[in-house]
Amino acid sequence: MLEAVMSMHAYMLGVFFVFGSLVGSFLNVCIYRVPLAVSIVAPRSRCNRCGVPIAWYDNLPIISFFILAGRCRFCGVYIGVRHFWIELFVGLASAFLFSQYGVSFEFLYFFVFFSVLIVVTFIDIDHQIIPDGISYWGMATGVLLALHFEIAQMRWDVDFAQSILGLLFGGGLLWFVAWAYEKVTLREGLGFGDVKLMGFFGAHVGIEGVCFVLFYGAFLGSIVGVAMMIFGQAHKRTAIPFGPYLCLGLVLYELRIHELFGFWSVV
Ligand SMILES: [Zn+2]
Incomplete structure (x- = not known):
């Protein structure tokens, strides 16, 4: 019984990690687009150099960084390692907050707050x-x-x-x-x-x-x-x-x- 509970918990931690890394991927878009006053919803992400839209299978958080070695699939421009770290970090934060608060208002509050801090931090560094x-x-x-x-x-x-x-x-x-x-x-x-x-x-x-x-x-x-x-x-x-x-x-x-x-x- 305890084992089942433990593995369930590990599974849920994994789910919240994936959820967080997806949000991290979205935060990368916000960091780039908010200061330029461009919509954060449309159009879909594209390479900043060659302009080719990024396919969903090249836009997977964390994984795509390893498959493409941080480069654009089409023109090969180096996109950098920051996307990867933000996705990883927000994923870990999500799993940590779930472990502390479960699915609750506190989880939502701290997770949104943390996401906003990530966006503020990197916009301030860039601009x-x-x-x-x-x-x-x-x-x-x-x-x-x-x-x-x-x-x-x-x-x-x-x-x-x-x-x-x-x-x-x-x-x-x-x-x-x-x-x-x-x-x-x-x-x-x-x-x-x-x-x-x-x-x-x-x-x-x-x-x-x-x-x-x-x-x-x-x-x-x-x-x-x-x-x-x-x-x-x-x-x-x-x-x-x-x-x-x-x-x-x-x-x-x-x-x-x-x-x-x-x-x-x-x-
Ligand atoms: Zn490109």
């Missing part, structure tokens, strides 16, 4: 922008979910007031940092996209969450920044997109890394 639409939708859903769960008297991370305060605190604090930085150094260091993104996060995690996300984000950002300067990849003036570190900071906060390391006992 140094964070689409306003994503941040505004994020703020609205954060506040509405908090309101909904408060009215329904169900457990949620933040209540309505905490969500509003988190939004104002997250956005306001980063806006102030951006403003002060510009006043002192007379150049732009922090984009307004980061300000709105932090407002979005604040609406979901409240003031306490904002503090952790900023702490993790600044910590990871400075480690990578210093490493890049040491290895000659960047100068003091190289603008490093901050969005990806904020996204990573949010993931670490949601994983409650600070509880794992007994962070509270330190401060």
Whole structure:
């Protein structure tokens, strides 16, 4: 009996991994098309160089990368390894969330949130922008979910007031940092996209969450920044997109890394 349950569980983990990798494949399309303001639904994916539409059997997540060695079947242009990693990573995240939450609202919430973070991260890396639409939708859903769960008297991370305060605190604090930085150094260091993104996060995690996300984000950002300067990849003036570190900071906060390391006992 136990064996049957275990193998059933492994099977379902596999199903959610495949589901996640398919979503990852779609996220790759979003990352490429959203900044160009092209529809994410139609037309179907095509090679960016030769324009030949990609057949379904060449568009299988993870597998197609190995069959085609990361190249276009027709013109041979190297598409790169990033698609593969995103498909793998989103697949693993889906399986992990299923193992934690089963088929539930929590699964849906965290999986959608994680998918949005992947899209924000890679659009920021590619274009140094964070689409306003994503941040505004994020703020609205954060506040509405908090309101909904408060009215329904169900457990949620933040209540309505905490969500509003988190939004104002997250956005306001980063806006102030951006403003002060510009006043002192007379150049732009922090984009307004980061300000709105932090407002979005604040609406979901409240003031306490904002503090952790900023702490993790600044910590990871400075480690990578210093490493890049040491290895000659960047100068003091190289603008490093901050969005990806904020996204990573949010993931670490949601994983409650600070509880794992007994962070509270330190401060
Ligand atoms: Zn091609």
